[in-house]
Amino acid sequence: MKKKLSFLLAVVMAFTFAACSSGGSGNESTTNTETPTETTQEETKEEASAETSTAKSPDNDLVVAMQADATHLDPHVSGNGVSNTVTNAMYESLVTFDADSNIVPMLAKEWTMSEDGKSYTFILNEGITFHDGEPFNAEAVIANWERGKADESLRVYSQTKSWVSAVADSEYQLTITLDEPNNTFLNKLTQVRIISPKAIKELGKDGLAKQSAGTGPYILSERVDGGYTKMVRNENYWREGPKVDTLTFKVVPEDGARIAMLQTGEADVINPVPPIQVEKIEGDPNIQVMNEKGITYRYVTLNKNYTLEDGRKPFDDVRVRQAMNYAFDNEAFCQVVFKGYAVKPTSIFSDSIMYYAEQTPYDLDLEKAKALMEEAGYADGFPVNIWVDNTTIEMQGAEFVKQQMAQINIDVNVMPMESTTIADMTALPEDETEVQMWYVNWSSGSYEADGSMRNILHGDKYPPSGYNTAFWNNAEFNKLLDDALLATDEATIADLYAQAQAIAWEECPWIFLANDNSIMAQRSYVKGLTYKPGGDVVLTTAELEQ
Amino acid sequence: MLLLSLQKGANFLMSRYFIRRILETIPLMLIISIFVFMFIHLIPGDPARSIAGLDAEEWEVEAIREEYGLNKPIIVQYVDYMVKLFKGDMGRSMKSDTPVTELIADRMPQTLKLVFAGVLWAPVLGIFIGVISAIKHGKMLDHVSMLIAITGLSAPGFWLGLMGIQIFSVQLGWLPSGGLDSWKGFILPSFTMGCGIMAVLARYSRSSMLETLREDYVRTARAKGQKESMVMFAHAFRNSLIQVVTILGLQIGGLLSGSVLTETVFSIAGMGRLLTDSISFRDYAVVQGLLMLFALQYVLINLVVDLLYGVINPKIRLD
Numbered sequence: 001m002k003k004k005l006s007f008l009l010a011v012v013m014a015f016t017f018a019a020c021s022s023g024g025s026g027n028e029s030t031t032n033t034e035t036p037t038e039t040t041q042e043e044t045k046e047e048a049s050a051e052t053s054t055a056k057s058p059d060n061d062l063v064v065a066m067q068a069d070a071t072h073l074d075p076h077v078s079g080n081g082v083s084n085t086v087t088n089a090m091y092e093s094l095v096t097f098d099a100d101s102n103i104v105p106m107l108a109k110e111w112t113m114s115e116d117g118k119s120y121t122f123i124l125n126e127g128i129t130f131h132d133g134e135p136f137n138a139e140a141v142i143a144n145w146e147r148g149k150a151d152e153s154l155r156v157y158s159q160t161k162s163w164v165s166a167v168a169d170s171e172y173q174l175t176i177t178l179d180e181p182n183n184t185f186l187n188k189l190t191q192v193r194i195i196s197p198k199a200i201k202e203l204g205k206d207g208l209a210k211q212s213a214g215t216g217p218y219i220l221s222e223r224v225d226g227g228y229t230k231m232v233r234n235e236n237y238w239r240e241g242p243k244v245d246t247l248t249f250k251v252v253p254e255d256g257a258r259i260a261m262l263q264t265g266e267a268d269v270i271n272p273v274p275p276i277q278v279e280k281i282e283g284d285p286n287i288q289v290m291n292e293k294g295i296t297y298r299y300v301t302l303n304k305n306y307t308l309e310d311g312r313k314p315f316d317d318v319r320v321r322q323a324m325n326y327a328f329d330n331e332a333f334c335q336v337v338f339k340g341y342a343v344k345p346t347s348i349f350s351d352s353i354m355y356y357a358e359q360t361p362y363d364l365d366l367e368k369a370k371a372l373m374e375e376a377g378y379a380d381g382f383p384v385n386i387w388v389d390n391t392t393i394e395m396q397g398a399e400f401v402k403q404q405m406a407q408i409n410i411d412v413n414v415m416p417m418e419s420t421t422i423a424d425m426t427a428l429p430e431d432e433t434e435v436q437m438w439y440v441n442w443s444s445g446s447y448e449a450d451g452s453m454r455n456i457l458h459g460d461k462y463p464p465s466g467y468n469t470a471f472w473n474n475a476e477f478n479k480l481l482d483d484a485l486l487a488t489d490e491a492t493i494a495d496l497y498a499q500a501q502a503i504a505w506e507e508c509p510w511i512f513l514a515n516d517n518s519i520m521a522q523r524s525y526v527k528g529l530t531y532k533p534g535g536d537v538v539l540t541t542a543e544l545e546q
Numbered sequence: 547m548l549l550l551s552l553q554k555g556a557n558f559l560m561s562r563y564f565i566r567r568i569l570e571t572i573p574l575m576l577i578i579s580i581f582v583f584m585f586i587h588l589i590p591g592d593p594a595r596s597i598a599g600l601d602a603e604e605w606e607v608e609a610i611r612e613e614y615g616l617n618k619p620i621i622v623q624y625v626d627y628m629v630k631l632f633k634g635d636m637g638r639s640m641k642s643d644t645p646v647t648e649l650i651a652d653r654m655p656q657t658l659k660l661v662f663a664g665v666l667w668a669p670v671l672g673i674f675i676g677v678i679s680a681i682k683h684g685k686m687l688d689h690v691s692m693l694i695a696i697t698g699l700s701a702p703g704f705w706l707g708l709m710g711i712q713i714f715s716v717q718l719g720w721l722p723s724g725g726l727d728s729w730k731g732f733i734l735p736s737f738t739m740g741c742g743i744m745a746v747l748a749r750y751s752r753s754s755m756l757e758t759l760r761e762d763y764v765r766t767a768r769a770k771g772q773k774e775s776m777v778m779f780a781h782a783f784r785n786s787l788i789q790v791v792t793i794l795g796l797q798i799g800g801l802l803s804g805s806v807l808t809e810t811v812f813s814i815a816g817m818g819r820l821l822t823d824s825i826s827f828r829d830y831a832v833v834q835g836l837l838m839l840f841a842l843q844y845v846l847i848n849l850v851v852d853l854l855y856g857v858i859n860p861k862i863r864l865d
Contacts, residue, residue, distance in 0.1 A: 065813075071641055152609055158602075205643060225642065225652050226823070227815030252724060252813040254704075260711045260723040261813075420591035420828055427595060464604045 055286045057268070057525045057544035062244040064537070065252040065267035069226050074208035075193035076147060076156035081445060081535065084191075085271070086229055086249050089539050090131070091193035091214030094122055094141065095186055099530050101352050101447045103186050107136065107194060107215065108174075117181030117488030124172040128238040130196035132213045138168035143197035145176075154205075159192050181486050183493050187354070187446040217241040217540045226251055243528070243543040262287060268526050268544065272535060273519040275341040276393070281521055288526075292518040293352045295534035296443040297345060299510035300386065300401055301456075301470040306436045314382050315470075321508035323372035325362040327408045328401070334514050337397045342514040347501050348453060349442075350515040352533035355449040355484075357498035359505040362512065369408050381409025386437040387425070390416035398439045401511065412437070427464045435469050441516070442467075443534060449497045450485055457504055472509035567852065571845045575838070579631075582837040583624050586830055592616075593640050593828040614640055627834065637831030641824070646835040649820065656726060657816035660739060660808060661801045663732045668740030669747055669794055676751025676790075677783060683756060691748060698745030707738040707811035724813035735812045739805065743797045750793045754786040761785070787858050795851035799844045 070086040072078040078087065094108040105111075108122040128136040145166045148156035162185070165177045178185060199213030212220035215238065218231035230248045234241060250267065252258040255274045259281060261267035273281070273289065281287045302315040302324070314320045330344040343350075347359045373379055388398035395416050402412035417425075426435055444451035455466040458481055459473035477500050484496035505512075518535040528541035594610040595602070611617045615626065630637060636646035672695075679691035714734060715723035722731045758764065759782050767777045806818030817836060824832035 072643060077643060152606075153613060158606065209642075209644070224815055225644070225649060226819060227656070227813075250725075250813065251815065253819070254708075254810050254813070256708050257711060257724055257811055257813055260716050263716045264719060264723055266715075266723055418591070418826065420596055420826055421589070423595055424590050424592045427592070464607070 055523070055525055056546050057523070058265070058546075060244050060544055060546065061246045061248065062242075062269070062526070062539070062542050062544060063248045063250055063267045064269040064271065064539075065250045065258045065261050066271055067251075067253055067255075067258070069251040070229065070249070072205070072209060073212070073220065073223065073229065074195075074205045075214070076144070076154045076195065077205050077208075079155040079191065084445070085536060087193060087214075088216070088536075089218040089231060089247060090212040090216040090220060091195065092216050093190050093193050094124075096190050097447060097532060099532055101354065101533060103190065113488070115488075117486075118179075119175055119177045120185065121169070121173065121175045124174060125238065126172050128215050129236060130199070130213050130215055131219050131234065132196050132199055134196040134198045134213075136194065136215055137171045138174040139171075140197050141174055141194060142166045142168060143200055144192065144194050147195075147200050156192060159188050162188075181488050183485055183487060184446070184448045184450050187448040187451070190446055218247050221246070240541055242539065242541060247539060247542065262521055262523065265523060269520065269522040269529070269537065271520040271537060273521050274393070275339040275519065278339065278341065278519060286524055288522050288524050290518075290520045290522065290531045291341065292520070292531050292535070293350065293533045294342075294443075294516040294518045295350055295352045295445075295447065296441050296516040296518075297349050297452075298342070298397070298439075298441040298513040298516060300513065301435070301438045301440065301510050302508075303433070303435050303437070303469060304471050304509075305430065306384065308382050312377075312382075314376075314378055314384075317376045317378075318507055319372040319376040320378055321511075322362075323369040323376070323378075323408055324405060324410070324511050325508050326365045326369035326372065328362070328404045328511055328513070329364045330361070330512070330514055331364075333397070333400055333404075337393065337400055338514065338516065341517045341519055343517065345512040345515050348457070348504050348512075349444075349449070349501075350533075353444060353447050353449060353452050355494050355497035357494075357501045359501060366407055373408050379409070381411060383411040383413065384436050385413045385415050386439055387415050387417060387422055387435060388439040389419045389422060391419075394439060397513070401437075401439065401513075426467065426469050429464060430462050430471055433463065433469070438469050440467075440469075445534065447534075450481060453500065453504070454481055457509060470509035472504075472507065474503060474507060477503045477507075564853070567849050571842075571849070574845060575842060578841045579628065579834075579838060580624070582834055582841070583627065584620075586825070586828070586833045586837075587620055587623070589828075591828040593830060596827050597640055610640075627831075631838075636835040639824070639829050639832045641827045641829045641832070646831050649832060650817065650835060650839065653815060653817045653820045656814050657802060657805050657809070657818060659726055659732075660735055660805050660814060660816060661798070663726075663736035664739030664743065664801060665798060666740075667736070668744040669797075671740075672744040672747030673751045673790060675744070675748040677755055677778075679748065679752040680755035680759065681778065692752070695745040695748040695752075698741045699749070701741065702807075703738050703742060704807045704811050706741055707734065707808060710734040710737060711811070724811075726812075726814055731812075735808050735814065738808045738811065739801065743794075743801070746793060746797060747790060751786065751790045754789040755782060758782045758786040784858065788855060791851055791854050791858065795847050799847045802840060802843055 066082055066085070068082045070078060070083040071080060072083065073087060075087040075091045092107050094106060095103050095111070096106040098104045107125055107128065109125050111120055111122045113120050124136070124138060130136060134140070144156065145160050145163055148154055148160045151157060162178050162182055163176055164179050167175050169175055193214065195208065196213040199208060203211060203213065210223070217234050217237045219234050220229070221232045222230040228248050228250045230246060232246050233244065252261060252267070255277055258267070258270045259273070259277050262270045262281065263284070278289060282289055302321055304316045305313065306315050307313050334340060334342040334344060344361060346361050347356055349356060370379070373381070386398050386401060388394050395414065398414045398416070402414055405412045426433070426438060442452070442456055455461050456468055457472060457477065458466065458468060459475070459478045460466070461468040462471055463469060480496050480500040480503070484493050484500070487493045487496060518533065520531060520535065520537065522529065525545040527543040527545060530538040532538065594607045594614070594616055597610050598607045615623060627637065638645055639649055642649070675691045675694065679688045682688045711723045711734065714721045721733055722728070725731050726735065764777060764781050767781050802817070805816055806822050808814070809816040809819040820832065821836045824836070
C-alpha cells in the first residue's frame with residue numbers, strides 16, 4: 001500500500017513540477033538574454049524583423065489586450081493613458097504627435113502663430129465627415145470648445161480653459177485666441193479630440209459611451225464594461241486607414257494571462273508587457289517585442305521639512321541630497337528591478353520629452369557620497385521612512401533604495417501602501433503631511449517640459465495644489481518655468497528649460513532613479529502600427545498579414 | 547385524515563418559519579448597510595482625487611467632491627444613500643459615470659455563468675468522492691480520494707488557473723486562455739472555480755458519512771438484514787447530508803463574491819473584478835451596491851439551506 005501511495009505521490013509531484021517549469025520555458029531554446037537597455041526603437045524593430053517567422057493571421061480581426069479598461073468612451077470625459085489609447089481609435093484632434101514626439105498635422109493641415117503668441121490660425125482639412133455623417137469644419141471645433149466651457153467637470157474644460165475665443169474665419173479656417181502666450185498650447189491641443197456637434201447635443205456623455213461620433217478610422221460597435229470594446233473599420237475614413245475588419249480592445253488585467261493570450265494568438269498585440277515577464281516571449285519567432293523609449297521617470301522625493309528627533313532636517317541640506325544620488329547605483333537598479341528595461345536618468349525627465357537638456361549623470365561614487373554626508377554632519381546617517389505602492393515591482397524598487405542608502409548609513413524603512421491611500425496622504429498640505437521619502441514616478445502624456453516639472457517641482461505646487469512633496473522651492477527655478485511658459489521663441493524656450501533642468505539636477509530635490517522603457521509586444525504578422533514613446537499605439541493603418 | 551392535518555400543521559409552521567426568517571433579514575440588512583457604508587468611507591483614499599488624476603488642480607478635485615456630495619458629513623451621506631436605495635437607486639459610479647444598477651446588471655451574467663459552471667460539477671463530484679472514500683475507508687481508493695481533496699484544497703485558485711492556461715492553452719493549444727465566449731472557454735475557469743468546493747465537500751461528506759455510519763440506527767438497519775446499498779444511501783447518506791448542505795451553502799455563498807481571482811486570471815468581466823477595481827478607485831456607490839448584494843445573497847442562501855434542512859430531515863422544521 002505504501003509503495004503504491006508513494007508512486008502516486010511521485011506522479012502528482014512530477015506533474016506539478018512539469019507545469020511549474022513550463023511557465024517559464026515555453027520558448028527556452030530561443031530565449032534572448034541580451035541586455036535591452038541600450039537598444040533603440042529602430043534597432044528593436046530591425047532585430048525583431050530579422051527573427052520574424054512567416055506566420056499568418058487566421059482572421060482579419062485585430063485584438064489588443066490591455067491591462068485596464070477605458071474609464072469612459074466619451075473622449076471629453078476620460079483622459080488617462082488607457083482611455084486615450086481606446087478613444088484615439090475613434091476620435092482625432094487637430095494636431096498630434098509622431099513617433100519622435102514632434103507635433104504634426106491631423107485634422108488641421110497647417111497652422112500659424114501670431115507674433116504676440118496669443119493667436120493660432122488653423123487651416124482645416126476638407127471633406128471629412130464624422131461617424132454620424134455630420135461634416136467636420138471650424139464650427140464643429142467651436143462646438144467642442146463650447147461644450148467644455150459649459151461643463152467644468154469635463155476634462156476638455158481644463159484642456160481648453162486658456163482659450164479666450166475660437167472664431168471661424170471661414171468654413172475651414174479657425175482662429176483660437178489665448179488669454180496669454182502658452183508654449184504648451186499645441187501639446188494640450190493634441191488631447192482635445194473633436195466630436196460631432198450633433199452628437200454632443202443629442203447623445204451627451206451617456207450616449208457617447210455607447211456610440212462613437214468622431215472622425216477616426218474605427219467606429220464603435222460593441223462594448224462590455226470591464227470586458228472589451230469592439231470597433232469596425234470606418235469605410236469612409238478620410239485618409240489611408242486600417243486594413244483590418246475589426247479592432248477589439250480586451251481587458252486582461254493579469255500579466256501572465258496577457259502574455260499567454262499573445263502566445264496562443266488570442267491577442268495580436270499586448271500592452272504593457274511587465275519587465276519581469278519579457279523573457280517568456282523574447283526570442284519567440286512569432287512575437288515581436290517592442291522596447292520603446294519611455295516618458296515615465298522614477299524618483300524618490302525628499303521632504304526638506306523631515307525633522308529628526310534632535311531637530312535636524314537632513315533633507316534641507318543639499319549635500320545630503322547629493323550624497324544620496326552619488327550613493328545610488330542607477331545601472332544596477334535598472335538591471336535588478338527592471339531587468340534592463342529602464343535607463344539611467346540624464347536629466348529631470350526623459351529625452352522623449354520636448355526641451356530635454358542633458359545633464360552630467362550622478363555616477364556611483366561612494367567615497368564622494370560619504371564625504372558629503374560627513375561634511376553635512378550626517379556621517380552616522382539617520383532613520384527615515386519611504387512610502388511606496390504595494391505592487392511587487394514598486395516594493396522591489398524601494399527595497400533596492402533601502403539597500404543602497406544603507407551604504408551611507410541612512411536607515412530606510414520601507415512602508416508599502418495601497419496607491420489610493422498614498423495619493424490621499426501625499427495630498428496633505430505642508431504643515432500636516434507625514435511624507436518623508438516617496439518612491440514614485442511621473443510622466444507627461446502631452447510630452448511637455450512644463451507638464452514634466454511644474455506640478456512636482458514648482459514652489460506654487462505644494463500639496464494639495466500639486467505634488468511637490470519634496471517641498472522644494474527655488475525662486476530662480478520657478479521663474480524660469482513661468483518665463484518659459486509665456487515665451488514664444490523656440491530658442492528662448494529651450495534655453496529657459498535647460499537652465500531650469502540644470503538647477504533642479506544640481507539641487508537634487510529627489511533621488512533620480514531611472515526612466516522606464518515602454519514594453520509592448522505583437523504577433524509578427526501585425527503590420528502598420530506605430531508605437532510612440534510612453535506606450536501609445538497608433539492603429540490607424542493596422543494590417544494583419546494573411 | 548390525521549396525516550393530512552399533520553401535514554397542514556407542518557405547512558403552517560413552515561410558512562410562519564419562512565416569513566419570520568424573511569422578516570429577520572430586514573434589520574440584518576440595515577445593520578450590514580451601516581457596516582458596508584462605514585467600511586468603505588473610513589479607509590483612507592479620496593475618489594475625487596482618483597477621478598481627477600494626479601495632475602489635477604485642487605479646485606478640480608473640490609468640484610468633483612461637490613458634485614458627488616462627498617463634502618457632506620458622513621451621516622448625511624449615509625441617509626442620502628439609504629433614501630435613494632429604498633427608491634431603487636443605487637447611485638452612479640464615479641469612475642465610469644454610469645448608474646450602479648446598470649453596471650451590476652452588465653457584470654452579473656458573467657459571474658453567474660462562472661458560478662454555475664463551477665457549481666454544476668464540483669458539489670456532485672465532491673460528495674461522490676467523499677462518500678466513496680467513507681465507504682472504502684482505509685483502503686487505496688480512500689487514500690487516492692483524499693489526496694485529490696487535499697491537493698484541491700491546498701492549490702490556490704489563481705495558481706491552478708495560470709497552470710491550466712500554461713498547459714492547456716499555451717502548450718497544448720486545446721483551450722482558450724480567457725473569456726467565456728464558447729463552451730471550451732468554460733472548462734478552465736469552471737475547473738479553477740470548482741476545485742476548492744469539490745475538495746471541501748469531499749472532506750466534509752467523508753467525515754460526515756463516517757460519523758453517520760457509526761450511528762446506532764445504521765447498525766440496526768444492518769442487523770435487520772437490509773441490503774448494504776440501502777443502508778448506505780437511505781440511512782447513512784441522507785442523514786450525513788445535513789452537514790454537507792450547510793457547507794455547500796457557505797461555499798456557494800462565497801463563490802459569487804470570491805470569483806474575483808478566477809475572473810482576473812481568465813479576463814472575465816464579472817462582479818468580483820468590478821468590486822476590486824471599485825475598491826482601489828474608492829468608487830463608493832459601486833462598492834456599496836456590490837457588498838449589499840453579496841450580503842443579501844449570503845442571507846438568502848442561508849435561508850434556502852435552512853429550508854432544505856426541513857426537506858432532508860422533517861424533524862427540523864418543527865423546531
